[in-house]
Amino acid sequence: MYYCDIINYFISKNLLRFKRALSRAVKDKWRQKEWFEAQLPRYFGESKLGETPAEDPNKIVGRVLETTLSQITGDFSQEYLKLYFQITSVDGHQAKTVFKGHEYLRDYLRSLIRRRSTKIDGIFMVNTIDGYKLKSLILKPHLNL
Template structure:
């Protein structure tokens, strides 16, 4: 019986080139990784995550993850745009205790320059709150995040959300309704 002839397998790995992935200018054009690709067009729409510690060197913001998407390639550099952020689930779970109330609100906001975001805000009370108080806190959080977005441009809004300034402002206003332990913007997503 004759042996079948083996076809030579083409090694596509050698055809690939490495591209460095860079954050948008609002985040300081920092290199957040590198990726191989045969064709620069194949890099488009790839998403990359980075923590705030990697970008700013701030260890206290280790739990904040930012998501970027490659939108154009220039030479061996893949430029990205910001598409959202989220807080790690273990951080959220560490804040919630028995006998407290978790108040979530998800709303769409539009910034001064017309960029729309879906924003998820979490408030945790010190003790269990009545449903009427929870409803009033939820409405207050929605109103405050809408106001914060209308007053700011896209980069300013992102900076305020990621740094925690917007959440701090919401906390100081909403705690007048019922004592709060923490307010955190746990997720944002750019709506296109």
């Protein structure tokens, strides 16, 4: 064996080790993600709702985004109402949403009921003309006299 062959053998062996180490290296998945801008539906003004990251545009379809009514309208007195929007489609880096539902914050509902009173709940399932099902919860404080 020649001296040159021995050197080539060690170089090729180290090169294989280096390639294996590179293939096992942890890749940062956060850098591979792109940011998509979610837009409000037309009946809310089609303004920007927020941004969400994803590796693939198809992975954000179906995600539910949460915001408050005060962030949409700019009126701080409506901070107690949470709105949910679901992403339905993606066009480029723009994600289209539809209104999914809403709920009141627990703190707000508790503030409506005072001491020495009972709470009367009425839960009704309502079908709208356009085919949506609504579950309405009616709260009425009832005074014990």
